[in-house]
Amino acid sequence: MNKTPHTVTVLGFNHALASAITGALDVFAFAGVSWQRIHQLPTTPKFHVQLASAHGQPFQCSNQITLNPNIAIEDVSQTDILLIPTIGGDIDTALRDIQPQLVHIKRLQKMGADIAANCTGTFILAETGLLQGKVATTHWGYADKFKQHYPDVLLRPDKMVTEHDNIYCAGGGMAWIDLSILLIERYCGHQVATDTAKSHVLDVSRTSQTIYASSRQRHFHSDKDISAVQSFLEGHLHVKLSLEDVANKHNMTERTLLRRFKNACDTTPWQYLQSLRIEHARKLLETTNMQLEKIVNAVGYEDMSSFTRLFKKITGLSPSQYRAKFKRL
Known part of the structure; x- marks a missing residue:
């Protein structure tokens, strides 16, 4: 050596x-x-x-x-x-x-x-x-x-x-x-x-x-009910949701939803929703000049500081750093 x-x-x-x-x-x-x-x-x-x-x-x-x-x-x-x-x-x-x-x-x-x-x-x-x-x-x-x-x-x-x-x-x-x-x-x-x-x-x-990753990859499973839950979450990024709301909407108990979602997607519904919101925020940062405050609201968050902490935890970059690195001119 x-x-x-x-x-x-x-x-x-x-x-x-x-x-x-x-x-x-x-x-x-x-x-x-x-x-x-x-x-x-x-x-x-x-x-x-x-x-x-x-x-x-x-x-x-x-x-x-x-x-x-x-x-x-x-x-x-x-x-x-x-x-x-x-x-x-x-x-x-x-x-x-x-x-x-x-x-x-x-x-x-x-x-x-x-x-x-x-x-x-x-x-x-x-x-x-x-x-x-x-x-x-x-x-x-x-x-x-x-x-x-x-x-x-x-x-x-x-x-x-x-x-x-x-x-x-x-x-x-x-x-x-x-x-x-x-x-x-x-x-x-x-x-x-x-x-x-x-x-x-x-x-x-x-x-x-x-x-660089996409949350859409987690659709590759055979549980049609959970696919429906995922599609629902993808269409309601800006809405404040509770686990009870999502479970009732899809005729499941909260416990059943958690278990089946974890088995199908290897994550929880809330973690999946977070990743979807961050992914949409990334797209807005890449493709628009929208102010960060408006982006935060568009993806269902109200508190700027908590969103920024989550964004950095997931991507490794602050929103401003991400926009500087990936903004499409």
């Missing part, structure tokens, strides 16, 4: 997301190089990077680009980091095809490698069993599918990056940026990581992917 440069191996496979592969390889390869070049300092590469695949064969990414690996995954005898990129194609097909390579992920982890997976690549990592009982994240849009497949994993879909022992996971799509910088900091320290991020103009202050 003390040798320099450290070795980073990316596992390639058909229908992987090309940018999650080449982007991560670039960021690791330029740690100790890009910042130094900008400031006319001696360069000292911190990582040796390599791309591996089954039997060292070329593979076609989801954007139809074919990549040629440096080594067969079967021949990787040592690596400090093994990175599993995003599945850019059909997840179930990729999981079926990758099965023969799972043994090598487990082998390298047993030999001391840090294992990292990005976005839907966490499905591949979960297939190895290495995530059982561990905290993990994945793309927010595939969180429900992940939970169904791997109920023994402690999934935190709100997190951009998770770390548990020597297992690392990152959230949606471009979260490989956050993951790569985190691992650079682990091996090379904060200054090298910060310099690398600055030289690539990377925003690494993101800790949550909640600001």
Whole structure:
């Protein structure tokens, strides 16, 4: 672990997301190089990077680009980091095809490698069993599918990056940026990581992917009565509602509503309504010049300070910061 440069191996496979592969390889390869070049300092590469695949064969990414690996995954005898990129194609097909390579992920982890997976690549990592009982994240849009497949994993879909022992996971799509910088900091320290991020103009202050998520994903269940409750809540964001009102409206007891809603949506009706209101507020902040006070009222809140606290708790940003970051010009 003390040798320099450290070795980073990316596992390639058909229908992987090309940018999650080449982007991560670039960021690791330029740690100790890009910042130094900008400031006319001696360069000292911190990582040796390599791309591996089954039997060292070329593979076609989801954007139809074919990549040629440096080594067969079967021949990787040592690596400090093994990175599993995003599945850019059909997840179930990729999981079926990758099965023969799972043994090598487990082998390298047993030999001391840090294992990292990005976005839907966490499905591949979960297939190895290495995530059982561990905290993990994945793309927010595939969180429900992940939970169904791997109920023994402690999934935190709100997190951009998770770390548990020597297992690392990152959230949606471009979260490989956050993951790569985190691992650079682990091996090379904060200054090298910060310099690398600055030289690539990377925003690494993101800790949550909640600001990108949609509450609509929670409609993917089979309870039609709860779907009706969700639709009702979606149409009454500005109305002051009680649990009793909602239960009576849908011919249920409060207890039954709570139980069935939790089973279907993995949250409570009130938490779901809060997320809907924050989501609508986000849309108004992105697409209108409406004053914040009017937005607060439009989504069913009266107290500005309590709304602001909730908004920041869910998105990680204040309403004004969110508008500055995401306002559509």
